[in-house]
Amino acid sequence: MRGSVDRGRLFTTAAAVVPALVAAAHIVPAGTWLSGPRRAWLPALAGVGGGDHVALTFDDGPDPRSTPAFLAALDGLSVRATFFVVGEQVLCHRRLSHDIVRRGHELAVHGWTHNRPWRPAPVREVRQLARAAHTVAEVSGVSPTWYRPPYGILTGDRLLAARRTGLRPVLWTAWGRDWTDRATGESVAATVLADLRGGGTVLLHDTDRQSAPGCWRAALDALPRLVGACRAAGLTVGPLGEHRVAGQD
Template sequence: MWAGVERGRSLAAAVAVAPVLAAAAHVVPAGTWLSGPRQLWLPTLAGVGTTDHVALTFDDGPDPRSTPAFLAALDELAVRATFFVVGEQVLLHRRLVQDIVRRGHELAVHGWTHNRPWRPAPSREARHLAAVAQVVADVSGVFPTWYRPPYGILTGDRLLAARRTGLRPVLWTAWGRDWTPHATAESVAATILADLRGGGTVLLHDTDRHAAPDCWRAALGALPGLVGACRAAGLRVGTLGEHGVARPTHAAGGRTR
């Protein structure tokens, strides 16, 4: 009798603890959003590469209102960058995505939509991430390597989805706060350069779709000064693929064409 009671109590305790454990598995990995601990303990996730190189990355596009201006500026500066694109935008603007690739830039995955992961949804995250990776591969001819979740929130289910899809999560070491309404070219460049070192990964945005209206102009205006400062310090500026961050083995999808 008493054994049965104890088993019942143990089962009840397990049932009570299970939601807590599930929530922890979902939320705890998102702590990597904190830049200081990430760079100290998880340099690969932070995007730390070879010390003579800086990776230039853009999130949230493509956007026909603003992305072409970034492509023109990068051409003028003779710089190639990595664009973390949103799947639903890729479907809407396939020619623009193809132009990004044609100009020598690298495509990476930023999610199917630009959503916040309020609740665990492992099957949905896996399905959406696989879909956007395949769309990028279909449009560009190359299966993507990198994944940066919207808002940099890498939850447990997003981390698992990335592994299943064969994508490498990577965040950043320096950002320009270019999404804010009062950002200027000068403030964006100064904010980045205050944190930037050789081997760093820079986060900017080539659109204002999820930020203050027209704030992309501040990021665009910051590019010449940012690239010039890096070159003056003897640093090359380019894509994550040139950055020396370890690449994953593609578990699903592989490379196309």
């Protein structure tokens, strides 16, 4: 009788502990969203690269309403960048995605959709990330290297999916808070430059699909200021592929 009771308690305890462990494995890696600890303890994940270089990256596109304006501005500045694209958007806008590559920019993966990972779903994450990577590879002609999860939330599921898909997660060291309706070119540039150092990775957005309508114009207006400030400091600006992130081939 006593053995039956003990086994019952063991099963009850396991039933309570296992879901908690699964939830922890899902959520704890997402703590890397905090920029201070990320830069200090995980510089490669933060996108820290060569001290004479700044990586310029854009999230959430491609968007035919706004991405062409960024491509034109980057042409005018003689700067290439990395575009973290959403797989379903690439599928809808193949010609624009091809144009990004044709102009010398790098395509990276921002997921299949721009979703929030509320609950563990490892099988779905692997399947969707693999689909996004395959779509990007078809458009660019090369297998993508980089993965930035939507909202920068790198859960355990997403980390596992990246490893299974052969993608390297990378976040950022400086962002422009360019997704709000109050953002301006001046505010975006000032916010980025306050945190930017040589070797940093900048996060901006080339679309307003996930943010305030029209806010992409603030990021666009900030580009000449940002590039000018970097060059004045003796820093080159380019894509992650040229950034010499730790462990990069």
